[in-house]
Amino acid sequence: MDKIRQPIPLFKKWFEEEINLTKVQIPTAVCLSTIGIDDFPNARYVSFKEIHDESFIITGPLNSRKGIEIEKNNKVSLTFWWTETERQIRVQGIATKISEELAEKYFHARDFNSKVVSMICEQGKETSTIKLLEQKVLERVTKNKKIDKPKDWGGFSIKPVRIEFMEFRKSRFHDRKLFEFKDEKWILKQLQP
Structure with missing residues (x-):
């Protein structure tokens, strides 16, 4: 495990290492739980x-299910899984x-x-005419004009209160470290595998 004693620099180091090795199409994908x-x-x-x-930044429609859920309860979690380095990072935090x-x-x-899809579609809302939406998107794409940010599109800043780093090992004796933010400082705990 890295000797870095603060979670944000450690996250950045691990993220960079994964990005430099990964072959996945969307290396920035993270599971958001609400x-x-x-x-x-x-x-x-x-x-x-x-x-x-x-803080960790994610974006999207504020009027989507995730946006509505965060508005109701802003305690969220993020889970990163990185295949190449066989590492997992779990973040619990407050979203604003x-x-x-x-x-x-x-x-x-x-x-x-x-941008066009964000302008035309209401993410997660029910529709009876997906073909009509596709047609509207295609028509707007062919116009190729500047797209302004929709008023309900934004994002969230997730201020972590806990970050767990886990490095998988073939022995199954995984290295797990938990950082908890208490009394205005990060406390580091070693966890059992």
Whole structure:
């Protein structure tokens, strides 16, 4: 296990090591778990953007199920699994909306088709006419005009309270370290495999 004694620098180191080795198409995918509006846990993969101000940034429609769930209960978790380095990182934290300026930055960094889909579709809402939505997206893509960020598109900054790092070993004696933020500092604990 790395000798880094703070979780954010350790996360960045592990993330960079995985990115340099990975062959997966979306290396920034992370599982976001929320408490559902029906009190059942809910998990889905989202795109991790970066660490900003010691917090994990994810983006998407604020009026989607995840956005509504976070609005109701902002205690969330992120789970990273990295195949090449055989490492897992679990983050528990408090989610808050990112600023409009940051949302604009992330939205404009997206590819054109993603922007169009975000403009036309209401993520996760029921539809009886998927073909009509596809047609609307295709028509808008062919116009190839600038897309403004939809008012309900933004993101969340997840301030961690716990981060667990686990490095898998063939012996099954996995190395697990838990960082907990207490009294304004990180406390490190070694966990059993």
